[in-house]
Amino acid sequence: MKVVRVGGGQGFWGDDPDAPRRLVEGGPIDYLMLDYLAEVTMSILQKQKERDPKAGYARDFVGAVQSVLPFVGRGLKIVANAGGVNPRGCADAVRGVAPDVRIGVVTGDDLLGRLDELVAQGHQLANMDTGAPLSSVRDRVLSANAYIGSTPIVEALQKGAQIVVTGRSTDTALTMAPLRHEFGWGATDYDKLAAGIVAGHIIECGAQCSGGNCLYEWREIPNLADVGYPIIEGSPDGTFVVTKHAGTGGRVSVHTVTEQLVYEMGDPHSYITPDVVADFTTIRLAQDGENRVRVSGIHGAPATDKLKVSIAYRAGYKAVGTLVYVWPDALEKARVADRVLRERLDRLGLKFDKILTEFVGVSAAHGPLTPPTDAPEVQMRVGVRAENKAAVEGFSRQIAPLVLNGPPSVTGFAGGRPKVEEIVAYWPALIDKRVVQTTVTIV
């Protein structure tokens, strides 16, 4: 039976830049899948494109292609959503390091230029979580992209693309599309498409399914320094094995894979994608030898007639300042410092939408669930956000003075004033599928 190997070499933009090369050189894989886009990544890329029309894609991808280029000449294919808000610009940059490679570019997900037209046609693009109308943030929108599925990627592969570059493809489509292409799965082979989606979900966060961030027997996971990135061995019937190259660190077990399956899970009965709705409650896992997990039994149902849209908008400013208070009475000193700081901010007339104080080392992670301790040191961490940049800047000037004019036993203030950052927030919405037309170009 034909087996197709898809390796997941990048779990987000900022993941280990050397992971793709290690995955490709470490043993046989047919497809290298690289996922670069998180919810807010598109807006960061949009800001970069505003400054430079040639930018707006994940630049790390160019280095990744360069690092595995000899293998592309020998049949390796690469599928990546590195295109961000500028897939063509990304393809041009890849062309610069890989002049003889056929590159498929998927476009059509970018709705920014069509937003007003779409709203005028009656597409509300209301916030999925709050129900608020898009008009409440329209003048602050930075980017708007529909999450697109596997179909245009399959089309690019059918046209002979060796590298496929997309914009806002779903993470899971990047893995499912090569399997669908190789095995000829149709648009109504729902169980198989759903299996491809589950395979994609397992490897879309890179090593987080192969021993990284794994709580189960975490001390026993070997050699994380050389952790193996995950590989799907797909079969035509939709079953697959999750594994990693022999000799690498980390672990692939029913436990590591289950932890990744539940990561960022909503309603497991309906994991909605543009291609299919996958039922995660039907998944069956079985250990199939060392560092091999067999996955089977997956059911899928027809997709909905909507696509999710990721909209990013400017939402004011924020800054976070920290100081470390030390034994004795570390927590009490930190609490006094917080009170003093807030009084000073009040006296300066600075208004914030939110001010949040955490005591790192005591209660930042688990809040009131944390049992009391006599902490040897406590980091006071104060964050503010406001529409008004000047208020946040005013806050940022009030942290360091506490070292000399606040409670004692304080340290950890190196690095200057807290950085004032513009907040780019995420606005999830739905749109009718029929208004989003993707295009595949081979360059």
Add this chain to the structure above:
Amino acid sequence: MRIPLLDIAHARSGDKGDTANVGVIALDPKWYPVLAKYLTRDRVAQHFAGVITGGVDRYELPNLGALNFLLHGALDGGGTLSLKTDAQGKVFSTALLRLVLDIPDAEVP
């Protein structure tokens, strides 16, 4: 018998907007029926009272020996808006594992 969840389950958590999800997985399949029966939506909502501002949803995944909880209003707005250290809900997993279940001795596997 009082059984800390930490002794019978492992977990991973993540985010979707202002909602954190926690997948709780039986360390051994024999513990799944105990989790399914006693780790109820109300029990988890009570555990996180004062920590989250919204409600709790609960889903069962018997094939995986797991339960999935959605904790709404857990992340101070979520994503880039959040001022929390754990803006992406990465450690709600172990926060849930602090919960201690009361199980009748006869039902301890």
